[in-house]
Amino acid sequence: MPRFRKIFVLSLLLAMSVTVGAEQIKVDSLRFWTAPDHTRLVFDVSKVPSHSIFPLDNPARLVIDINNASLNRPFRQPPGNHPLFSKVRSAVRHGKDLRVVLDLKTDVATKSFTLRPSHQYGNRLVVDLFPKQGAAKASSTTQKSAAVKTVENKGRDIIVAVDAGHGGEDPGAHGPRGTQEKKVVFAIAQKLAAMINKQPGMKAVMVRKGDYYLKLRKRMDIAREARADLFVSIHADAFKSSRVKGASVFTLSRRGASSEAARWLAYHENSADLELAGGVSLDDKDEMLASVLLDLSQTATKEASRKVAAKVLGNFKHIGALHKNTVQKAGFMVLKSPDIPSILVETAFISNPHEERKLRSGAHQYKMARAIFHGILEYFREYAPPDTLMALNSTRQARHVISRGDTLSGIAQQYGVSMRAIKAANSLADNTIRVGQVLMIPADSG
Numbered sequence: 001m002p003r004f005r006k007i008f009v010l011s012l013l014l015a016m017s018v019t020v021g022a023e024q025i026k027v028d029s030l031r032f033w034t035a036p037d038h039t040r041l042v043f044d045v046s047k048v049p050s051h052s053i054f055p056l057d058n059p060a061r062l063v064i065d066i067n068n069a070s071l072n073r074p075f076r077q078p079p080g081n082h083p084l085f086s087k088v089r090s091a092v093r094h095g096k097d098l099r100v101v102l103d104l105k106t107d108v109a110t111k112s113f114t115l116r117p118s119h120q121y122g123n124r125l126v127v128d129l130f131p132k133q134g135a136a137k138a139s140s141t142t143q144k145s146a147a148v149k150t151v152e153n154k155g156r157d158i159i160v161a162v163d164a165g166h167g168g169e170d171p172g173a174h175g176p177r178g179t180q181e182k183k184v185v186f187a188i189a190q191k192l193a194a195m196i197n198k199q200p201g202m203k204a205v206m207v208r209k210g211d212y213y214l215k216l217r218k219r220m221d222i223a224r225e226a227r228a229d230l231f232v233s234i235h236a237d238a239f240k241s242s243r244v245k246g247a248s249v250f251t252l253s254r255r256g257a258s259s260e261a262a263r264w265l266a267y268h269e270n271s272a273d274l275e276l277a278g279g280v281s282l283d284d285k286d287e288m289l290a291s292v293l294l295d296l297s298q299t300a301t302k303e304a305s306r307k308v309a310a311k312v313l314g315n316f317k318h319i320g321a322l323h324k325n326t327v328q329k330a331g332f333m334v335l336k337s338p339d340i341p342s343i344l345v346e347t348a349f350i351s352n353p354h355e356e357r358k359l360r361s362g363a364h365q366y367k368m369a370r371a372i373f374h375g376i377l378e379y380f381r382e383y384a385p386p387d388t389l390m391a392l393n394s395t396r397q398a399r400h401v402i403s404r405g406d407t408l409s410g411i412a413q414q415y416g417v418s419m420r421a422i423k424a425a426n427s428l429a430d431n432t433i434r435v436g437q438v439l440m441i442p443a444d445s446g
C-alpha cells in the first residue's frame with residue numbers, strides 16, 4: 001500500500017510543520033468508544049497536536065500531554081462501570097500546555113495517532129487503550145465456549161457471523177436527514193441475530209457488539225474464532241446521486257467491481273479502515289501470502305458465497321426495489337476470508353430520502369432482517385455442513401421444492417401435516433410461498 005504510506009508520511013510532515021506555529025490548539029471534546037478488548041479515546045482538536053503519553057503509579061493513572069493546547073469545554077465522564085478508567089481530569093501546564101489525566105482501574109498499553117478531517121469530523125487525536133493481560137483474555141474465552149455449542153448426538157449448530165458495518169469513530173454513510181449508517185445497520189443486525197438464534201440448529205455471533213470500530217481484518221478474525229459457517233456484513237450506503245435506490249448483495253471480486261456503484265462502495269468501505277487502523281498500513285508480505293492462500297482455497301468458498309448471495313437477493317425482491325437483480329462483485333476487504341463463505345448486503349441507499357426513512361423504521365428494519373434470514377435459511381436447508389443438526393434433520397425430514405401452482409394448504413394435505421407445523425418448521429410469517437423455495441416438511445403434525 002505505498003500510496004497510503006506516502007499520505008501517512010505527508011501527514012506526519014504536516015503535523016510537524018503545524019506544531020512549530022505558535023497558535024494555540026483548541027481541544028474541543030472527547031469521545032470514547034468501548035470495545036470488548038480496548039477503548040478508543042478521540043479528542044477533537046483544531047490542529048494536529050504534538051503529544052506524549054505515559055503512565056503514573058500509586059494510584060494508577062495515564063497522562064496525555066498535549067503541547068500548546070487548551071480545553072474548550074469540560075470532558076464527558078465515563079460511566080461508573082467502564083472497565084478501564086473511572087475519571088478524566090485536565091489541567092494547564094507551563095501556562096500553555098494541556099495535561100489530561102485518566103484514573104485507571106487496570107494497567108493499560110496505549111497506541112496513539114492522529115486523523116485528518118473526514119465526514120463530519122475535523123482533526124482528531126486518537127488514543128487506544130488495551131488492558132494488559134487478565135481481563136480481556138477471560139472475556140474472549142467465554143465468548144468462544146458460548147459460540148461453539150455442540151449437542152451430543154444431535155449435530156452442532158450452524159454459526160452465522162453477523163457483521164454490522166462501521167461503528168464508533170466511523171459512522172459510515174449518512175442520509176439527507178443525518179441518519180448514520182452505523183446505527184441502522186446495527187439495528188438490522190440485532191434483529192437478524194435474534195431470528196437466527198430462534199431457529200433450531202442455528203446460532204448467531206454478533207461481530208460488533210456495540211458502538212465501536214473494528215478493523216476489517218479483525219472482523220474476519222472474530223468470525224474465524226467463532227468457527228462461523230457464514231459471514232454476513234450489513235451496510236446501507238450512499239451514492240453521489242440521491243435517486244439511486246434499492247438493495248444489492250455482494251460477494252468478493254479479486255478482479256474489479258461489476259459496476260460503478262460497486263467500485264464506489266468498495267472504495268468507501270475499505271478507506272475507513274486504512275485511516276482508522278492508525279496509520280498502520282496492511283503488511284505487504286501478509287498481503288502476498290493472503291493472495292496465494294486465496295487462490296488455493298477460495299474456489300469452494302466463492303461458490304458457496306455466490307449461492308447464499310443469490311438466495312438473499314431472491315428474498316429481497318419481495319420487500320421492495322433491488323438496485324441490481326443479480327449478485328454483484330466488488331473488492332470488499334471484509335469479504336476476503338478464504339475459508340468462510342462471505343457476503344455483503346447493501347440493504348438500501350441511505351442517500352435516498354425515501355430509503356433513509358425506511359431504514360429508520362423498526363418495521364422495515366425487521367423486513368430487511370427477515371429477507372436476509374430467509375435467504376440464509378434456504379441456503380443451509382440445501383447445503384448444511386454434514387456435522388450439523390440441520391443436516392441430520394434434513395435426512396429425517398422430507399423436502400418440498402415449490403413449483404408453480406403449489407399452495408401451502410395443498411402441500412400440507414399432500415404430506416398429511418398441518419399448515420401450522422410447516423409454517424413453524426420454516427419460520428414462515430404468513431402463507432406466502434415462492435416458486436423454487438425449499439420447504440422442510442416436519443414428520444409430526446402440530
Ligand SMILES: [Zn+2]
Pocket residue numbers: 165166172173181235236237269
Ligand atoms: Zn457501509
